[in-house]
Amino acid sequence: MTEGTKDRVLVIDDEPAIAEVLSEYLTAEGFLVERASDGAVGLKLAIDNRPDILILDLNLPTLSGVEVFRQLREQSDVPVIMLTSRVNEVDRVVGLELGADDYVGKPFSPREVVARVKNVLRRYRRQGEREPAPAEAQRVGDIEIDRLGHEVRVRGNRVNLTPMEYRILDVLANNLGRSFSRAQLLDRISGEGGDVFDRTLDRHIANLRHKIEVDSSHPKHIVTVFGVGYKMVGEG
């Protein structure tokens, strides 16, 4: 195996005796490993070097693991396995709500961590391939999307969407129930339209809600996922 084809893992942990063991195990399994011992440095490496997967300790100096994760998710959907010694309910909920891909409590077996790294990577890649081809016509609750005619009807009435609003609805509806970070959504909808920025996206979402939701201040279809971004659900 050449260096170029190896999967790259970034381990962010302030405890060198743990980072070192994980690094040895992962290297033995054919991964290329990079290490960071504090949050700010780790976040920079994660963004600059684009690793294939992250192992992130929640308890870090300079920038907490949760903060690293939040900021990272604004620009990247790299899979993340969280590592923590605080295995209480709050942490678990925070980890899962944020959208971490997996979760390991300390103390752990290093073999188990390696197995989870492989699993998450496999799952992540399968997900990428599995995106369904959009249906020609789709109904989500009281919203009908006619992809052939490029038309949207809400409770039987045709609504006029801007091209940007249509693309957002198209992507979200085609992936019902899946949460998208702003970065992921921007990725899907820009392209021909040039640059769209984070807060502009929020504006488009607000306008879209206004047009398709019964009560746009309590949206039932395009819902906000706290700390992550947006998703579309069928019935509210």
Add this chain to the structure above:
Amino acid sequence: MNSTIHDLRNQLAIAIANIEGILDGTLAPTEVRLQTVHHALLAIEELLGESRAREEIKP
């Protein structure tokens, strides 16, 4: 109490991961590594001592 448990788990993680690695042959049994484990065990002893002392003070 919470931070004691946190520290205990961290030190346990160091000891367990290193010993497991030596036993399954992934890690070389170097003197440095054994010292790391020894260190972690001493830290655990100290942490347990501390929490025991606190418990005795409790009314």
